[in-house]
Every structure is written in structure tokens, then in C-alpha cells.
Amino acid sequence: xxxxxxxxxxxxxxxxxxxxxxxxxxxxxxxxxxxxxxxxxxxxxxxxxxxxxxxxxxxxxxxxxxxxxxxxxxxxxxxxxxxxxxxxxxxxxxxxxxxxxxxxxxxxxxxxxxxxxxxxxxxxxxxxxxxxxxxxxxxxxxxxxxxxxxxxxxxxxxxxxxxxxxxxxxxxxxxxxxxxxxxxxxxxxxxxxxxxxxxxxxxxxxxxxxxxxxxxxxxxxxxxxxxxxxxxxxxxxxxxxxxxxxxxxxxxxxxxxxxxxxxxxxxxxxxxxxxxxxxxxxxxxxxxxxxxxxxxxxxxxxxxxxxxxxxxxxxx
Amino acid sequence: xxxxxxxxxxxxxxxxxxxxxxxxxxxxxxxxxxxxxxxxxxxxxxxxxxxxxxxxxxxxxxxxxxxxxxxxxxxxxxxxxxxxxxxxxxxxxxxxxxxxxxxxxxxxxxxxxxxxxxxxxxxxxxxxxxxxxxxxxxxxxxxxxxxxxxxxxxxxxxxxxxxxxxxxxxxxxxxxxxxxxxxxxxxxxxxxxxxxxxxxxxxxxxxxxxxxxxxxxxxxxxxxxxxxxxxxxxxxxxxxxxxxxxxxxxxxxxxxxxxxxxxxxxxxxxxxxxxxxxxxxxxxxxxxxxxx
Numbered sequence: 001x002x003x004x005x006x007x008x009x010x011x012x013x014x015x016x017x018x019x020x021x022x023x024x025x026x027x028x029x030x031x032x033x034x035x036x037x038x039x040x041x042x043x044x045x046x047x048x049x050x051x052x053x054x055x056x057x058x059x060x061x062x063x064x065x066x067x068x069x070x071x072x073x074x075x076x077x078x079x080x081x082x083x084x085x086x087x088x089x090x091x092x093x094x095x096x097x098x099x100x101x102x103x104x105x106x107x108x109x110x111x112x113x114x115x116x117x118x119x120x121x122x123x124x125x126x127x128x129x130x131x132x133x134x135x136x137x138x139x140x141x142x143x144x145x146x147x148x149x150x151x152x153x154x155x156x157x158x159x160x161x162x163x164x165x166x167x168x169x170x171x172x173x174x175x176x177x178x179x180x181x182x183x184x185x186x187x188x189x190x191x192x193x194x195x196x197x198x199x200x201x202x203x204x205x206x207x208x209x210x211x212x213x214x215x216x217x218x219x220x221x222x223x224x225x226x227x228x229x230x231x232x233x234x235x236x237x238x239x240x241x242x243x244x245x246x247x248x249x250x251x252x253x254x255x256x257x258x259x260x261x262x263x264x265x266x267x268x269x270x271x272x273x274x275x276x277x278x279x280x281x282x283x284x285x286x287x288x289x290x291x292x293x294x295x296x297x298x299x300x301x302x303x304x305x306x307x308x309x310x311x312x313x314x315x316x
Numbered sequence: 317x318x319x320x321x322x323x324x325x326x327x328x329x330x331x332x333x334x335x336x337x338x339x340x341x342x343x344x345x346x347x348x349x350x351x352x353x354x355x356x357x358x359x360x361x362x363x364x365x366x367x368x369x370x371x372x373x374x375x376x377x378x379x380x381x382x383x384x385x386x387x388x389x390x391x392x393x394x395x396x397x398x399x400x401x402x403x404x405x406x407x408x409x410x411x412x413x414x415x416x417x418x419x420x421x422x423x424x425x426x427x428x429x430x431x432x433x434x435x436x437x438x439x440x441x442x443x444x445x446x447x448x449x450x451x452x453x454x455x456x457x458x459x460x461x462x463x464x465x466x467x468x469x470x471x472x473x474x475x476x477x478x479x480x481x482x483x484x485x486x487x488x489x490x491x492x493x494x495x496x497x498x499x500x501x502x503x504x505x506x507x508x509x510x511x512x513x514x515x516x517x518x519x520x521x522x523x524x525x526x527x528x529x530x531x532x533x534x535x536x537x538x539x540x541x542x543x544x545x546x547x548x549x550x551x552x553x554x555x556x557x558x559x560x561x562x563x564x565x566x567x568x569x570x571x572x573x574x575x576x577x578x579x580x581x582x583x584x585x586x587x588x589x590x591x592x593x594x595x596x597x598x599x600x601x602x603x604x605x606x607x608x
Contacts, residue, residue, distance in 0.1 A: 015447060022448060144583050151580070250452040253455070276549070292455075
């Protein structure tokens with residue numbers, strides 16, 4: 001167990017180093033570099049830009065810049081926003097809750113709905129329901145999230161008036177119920193793709209578990225089909241889903257960015273787009289790295305969790 | 317018991333194995349047919365319609381679908397939506413297809429090198445793949461697209477350099493297992509060069525998974541282009557793409573919902589078709605996949 005954990009931790013650290021290198025390279029190989037935006041500013045001369053580059057240490061060799069930057073990253077100094085001078089990490093922290101709330105709700109929804117569809121597909125294999133679920137999942141995987149969001153707003157906000165079209169809460173209200181009311185549509189929109197993925201996965205996993213010997217034993221000792229499903233099949237099928245949740249993180253974050261944009265949700269995704277609009281280089285850089293760190297850590301947590309839950313790994 | 321009971325109920329027509337296979341292939345055929353129709357419509361359609369995609373007519377702003385010769389209505393500048401949709405389709409499909417070609421090329425190159433060389437180089441390459449996969453694709457694509465000059469070619473390159481990793485992984489695994497096979501040992505004993513063995517002996521045996529991954533990559537590339545164009549960092553107006561046609565649609569959602577519905581439907585149809593084709597190819601070429 002401790003060997004597994006140590007191994008997994010060191011893997012994550014190596015991955016974080018690689019991620020930081022990719023992020024640094026991506027943003028430094030762009031023409032003009034981080035100060036390119038000032039080139040168009042009439043209040044700035046070429047001399048000013050050179051002086052800024054000198055001041056910010058942008059004229060040193062790239063690898064020195066990288067180590068300097070990475071070291072400050074580790075210390076928690078992520079630089080300051082070009083827009084308002086606020087520390088990057090603090091600004092990200094302020095937007096983290098909204099994104100995590102949205103992602104958490106939609107992932108829970110996706111797992112619940114997807115599992116139900118998947119298990120029903122497996123127990124009713126080759127039924128009409130199974131076919132519809134299969135085709136439906138493939139279509140759901142193909143719908144652009146923003147389009148689904150726009151149609152959701154059109155139907156449920158503009159036509160039916162059931163839910164608000166945006167923001168996280170009503171100014172002056174902000175009760176839990178108000179948050180939930182604002183949360184319904186964006187989290188459903190974000191969950192669509194993942195319902196499709198979970199249901200496909202759950203179908204395979206359930207079929208797998210159903211063909212195992214312990215299910216035959218359970219049937220032989222006369223357990224009802226329902227109890228077999230709940231006690232023996234679902235538990236076994238759910239375990240690897242923790243890992244899958246980790247693997248899905250990047251695509252959930254991608255979906256969250258789009259969903260937040262449409263629903264004016266004050267999370268990391270919208271912050272990223274706003275920062276792009278302002279050419280706020282430290283903010284963009286910070287969010288890019290932060291999203292990747294979130295993914296790496298999410299996968300690590302998922303794997304460690306599986307190791308603790310699964311006796312095959314826990315006891316080894 | 318219900319499971320056994322279910323087996324005893326009379327077989328329905330959709331239980332038949334042949335029907336099942338046909339259903340799977342049926343979807344793939346449907347996908348091919350829809351793509352064929354889309355491509356033909358996008359290539360020849362604009363010549364058949366009476367409007368130009370950039371023709372502005374302020375008297376005809378916000379015409380709803382089926383008004384006069386505007387079959388899909390008009391946009392806020394009075395431009396005909398049908399012809400714009402077809403012109404946008406040229407751009408979106410071309411970008412998606414080219415991005416797939418380029419990313420498959422990159423992915424295959426990395427995968428073959430990593431799988432065949434193995435050792436230190438292989439490990440370094442595959443860790444790089446893991447690193448790229450850790451970024452939510454849209455963050456990476458947007459960061460690149462916002463700072464590089466967003467021409468269609470540049471958008472294609474950006475999508476390709478951020479979506480080659482799946483192919484690389486698939487090819488690497490395939491090549492690693494092929495590397496130890498008899499015919500490769502034989503080729504090595506004959507004295508063939510490493511490059512020859514990689515390209516002529518191993519690669520042809522890995523084409524099945526590559527083709528499947530490529531067809532799914534087209535779907536993903538079209539979606540990615542739509543996302544970034546929708547957000548304003550992809551294909552730039554006046555050149556229409558399915559994504560940027562949706563760009564301003566949200567503010568007119570109440571008064572002119574067709575501006576949002578029609579281009580989104582086109583994207584969904586195209587992406588669904590490629591996913592159907594990919595699924596059919598996976599069955600036909602007997603490629604195993606972990607999930608979905």
C-alpha cells in the first residue's frame with residue numbers, strides 16, 4: 001500500500017513538472033511574448049517595452065526564466081493581474097468555489113442519471129431501451145455544450161420561465177434555495193455529455209460484473225435479482241468509476257468554461273475568458289497552470305481513494 | 317430469475333444478431349450518407365441559392381425562416397442564413413478534417429517512435445502525452461488562439477497540436493505489442509533498418525486503430541473549432557464558420573431563436589455523423605476500446 005502511494009505521488013510530481021514546462025513553453029513561444037499587447041498602446045514607446053522587459057526579467061535566457069517562475073509558483077507567488085494588480089492566486093481562489101459548485105453538482109447529476117441508464121441498459125440488454133440509450137449517448141456526445149445551453153435557456157427561461165438564465169444568485173437574496181434555483185439549468189447542461197459517458201461505462205461494467213462467478217453464486221443461493229444488482233453488481237461496477245471521474249476532469253473543466261460563459265456564472269472559466277479579453281497574461285498563465293494542476297491532483301485523489309476502498313490494493 | 321425469464325420470452329425482431337449488426341452498421345451508413353449530403357450541399361449549394369453569404373440587406377434583417385427566398389431566415393445584418401450556413405460548413409468541415417489529418421500524423425509519429433524505441437525516449441514522450449492530456453483542451457486552445465493570429469490555417473494547427481495525444485497513446489500501445497512479434501524479429505534479423513521496420517512492418521499492422529481514432533478526431537476537431545469560434549477566438553468574421561455564426565446568437569435568443577438553433581443543429585449533425593462512422597469502423601475493424 002505505502003509502496004503504491006509513494007509511486008503514485010512521485011508520478012504526480014513528475015507530471016506536474018512536465019505540465020509546468022508545457023504551460024511555460026506554450027505561453028513563451030508566442031510572437032511578441034508576454035508584452036506583445038503593449039505594442040499597440042500609443043502611450044508606450046519601444047523603449048518603455050524594453051525597460052519593462054528588463055524590469056520583469058524577460059530578457060534573460062528562457063531556462064533561467066522557467067526556473068525562476070517555477071520556484072515562485074511553488075512558493076505561492078503567481079504574479080499579479082495586469083488588469084487590477086491583484087495577486088493571481090487570490091483571484092483564482094475567489095472564483096474557485098463557483099466552478100467547483102457547478103462541477104460538483106453536474107458530476108453528481110451525471111453519475112446518478114448515467115448509472116441508472118447504464119444499469120438498466122445492461123439488465124435489459126438489446127431491448128429497445130438499450131438501443132435508444134446507445135444512440136442517444138452518441139448523439140449527446142456530439143451536441144456542442146453551448147448549443148444545448150442556448151436551447152435550454154430558450155425553452156426553460158424564455159418560453160416557460162421556470163429558471164433564471166444566468167448568474168449564481170439574485171442580488172439581495174442569496175439563500176440556499178436561490179443558489180439551487182440558479183444552479184439547475186447550468187448543471188444539467190454541463191452534465192449531458194457526462195451522462196452519455198457514464199451510462200456507456202456503467203453498461204459495460206454492469207455486464208462485466210453480471211457475468212462473474214459471485215453473481216452465479218448469489219443467484220444459486222436464491223437472492224432476488226434486485227438484491228444481486230444492489231449488493232453485488234453495482235458496488236463492483238461503481239469502484240472503477242472513481243478513476244473514470246478523475247479521467248473525465250479535463251473535459252468537465254472544458255464544459256464548465258463554456259457553461260459559465262453562457263450562464264454568466266462567476267467561475268474560473270469566465271475569469272479565463274475575461275482575462276483573455278484583457279490580455280491579462282499573468283492571469284491566463286495562472287489559470288492555465290491551475291486547471292492542469294487541478295486535473296493532476298484530481299486524478300491522484302481518485303487513485304488514492306480507489307486504493308483505500310479496494311481491498312485488493314489496500315491489503316497488498 | 318427475471319434474467320432467465322427474459323431469455324424465455326419470444327425473441328423480438330431486434331434481438332436477432334444479424335439485425336443487431338445491421339443496426340450498428342446502419343448508423344455508420346447513415347453517418348456516411350449525412351456527411352456526403354452535407355459536403356455536397358456545402359460545395360454546390362451556395363451556387364444554387366440566390367444570395368451571397370456576405371450580401372448585407374438591412375431591410376431584410378431578422379427575417380424568420382421560410383420568408384420569401386430566405387429558407388433559413390436572415391441574421392442581424394440581413395444576410396441569408398442558408399447560404400451562410402453552407403459557406404460556414406465549407407470552413408468548419410475543412411478545418412475539422414485538416415486538423416484530424418495533421419493531429420493523426422503527429423500522434424502516429426510520436427506513438428510509433430515511443431512504442432518502437434521504448435526506453436528513455438519512449439518514457440519521455442509518453443509522459444509528455446500525459447502532460448498535454450492534463451490540460452483541459454479548451455484552456456490550451458484558447459490561450460494559443462488568443463495570442464496567435466487566428467487565420468483558418470492557424471486554427472487548424474492549434475487544434476491539431478492540442479488533440480494528437482489519443483492517437484499517440486493508441487499507436488504506442490499497439491506498436492509496443494507488435495514490436496515483440498515474430499515477423500519483427502525476422503525483419504531485424506534480415507538486417508532491415510529501424511525506420512524501415514517502423515514504417516513498413518509495424519505501422520501497416522496498426523492502421524485499424526489509427527483509422528478509428530482518426531474518425532473520432534474529426535468529430536472532436538469540429539466541436540473544438542465550434543467552441544473557440546463561438547467564444548470569439550476561432551475563425552474570424554466576415555468568414556463564416558458554424559461556431560462564429562452562433563457567436564452573437566445568445567443576445568437575440570428571445571427575438572430570433574433560429575440564429576442559434578440552425579447552426580447548432582448543423583454542428584450536431586456533422587459531429588454525430590462522424591461519431592457514428594467511428595463507431596461503425598470500430599465494429600468493422602474489431603478494435604477494442606476501454607470505454608464508450
